[in-house]
Amino acid sequence: MFIKEYISKDFPCFSLTDSIESARDTLEAFGYSHIFIKKSHHFYGALAEDFLYEEEGTLKDLEHQIERFAILEDNNIMDSIRLFYTFNANIIPVINKNEKYLGYISCEDIFQDLSKYPLFSESGAILTIETPSRKYSMTEIANIVESNNSKFYGAFISNMSDDVIQVTIKISNENLSSIDETFDRYDYRIVQKYYSDEKSDLLQDRFGFFQKFIEI
Structure with a gap:
C-alpha cells in the first residue's frame, strides 16, 4: 500500500x-x-x-x-x-x-484499491457510537460486536473532544438488535446507523463509508 x-x-x-x-x-x-x-x-x-x-x-x-x-x-x-x-x-x-x-x-x-478490502467491500452495517473519552476502548467495542457473533470489519475515530469520542464501525449484519442492546448496556450511545443486507446496495454502502472516512 x-x-x-x-x-x-x-x-x-x-x-x-x-x-x-x-x-x-x-x-x-x-x-x-x-x-x-x-x-x-x-x-x-x-x-x-x-x-x-x-x-x-x-x-x-x-x-x-x-x-x-x-x-x-x-x-x-x-x-x-x-x-x-x-x-x-x-x-x-x-x-x-x-x-x-x-x-x-x-x-x-x-x-478503487481501498474498496477491495472487507472494510469497504463487504455488505454490512455501519454504526457511529459515542462514549465518554475516559472510558474509550476499541478492544471493548470489538468485543461487544464479536460476542454477539458478528464480524468486526474495521473502525475509525470520526469525532473526538475532551469529553466524548465517536467511533464509526463496519460490522456484518448478524444479530444487530442484540448488538444495539449490548452497546446500550455498556453505556454507548448509537449516534447513527445504516443497515444494508441487499447486494444492490453494496456500492452505495461502500461509497458512503469512504466519504465518512475521508472527512475525518
Whole structure:
C-alpha cells in the first residue's frame, strides 16, 4: 500500500514560463482538479483549476495562487486521504525526498484499491457510537460486536473532544438488535446507523463509508 505502487506518469509538470492556456487545455483533457508546477527542476506546488480561467499570460502571473502540497513516494496510501480532502483535490503530486516530481496518484485509483478490502467491500452495517473519552476502548467495542457473533470489519475515530469520542464501525449484519442492546448496556450511545443486507446496495454502502472516512 505504498504510494510508489500507484504512481501514474502521464500528467505533465509545468514551468512558470508555460502559458496559462496550455495548462488549461491539458487540465481539461485530463479532467483533474489541479495542475502541478516545477521550479529549478524541483516540484514547486499545485494550482487549482479555477485560477486558470481568471486571466491569460503565463503561470508566473498566478504564482501567488500556488498551493504547496504533495506526498512522498514512500508514504502509505492512507496518508493521501487527508490531502484529497483538505485541498479539495482529485489528484495529488508524488515527489521523492529530493523534491523531484515523479508523477501523481488520483482519488479514483485510491478509492478503487481501498474498496477491495472487507472494510469497504463487504455488505454490512455501519454504526457511529459515542462514549465518554475516559472510558474509550476499541478492544471493548470489538468485543461487544464479536460476542454477539458478528464480524468486526474495521473502525475509525470520526469525532473526538475532551469529553466524548465517536467511533464509526463496519460490522456484518448478524444479530444487530442484540448488538444495539449490548452497546446500550455498556453505556454507548448509537449516534447513527445504516443497515444494508441487499447486494444492490453494496456500492452505495461502500461509497458512503469512504466519504465518512475521508472527512475525518
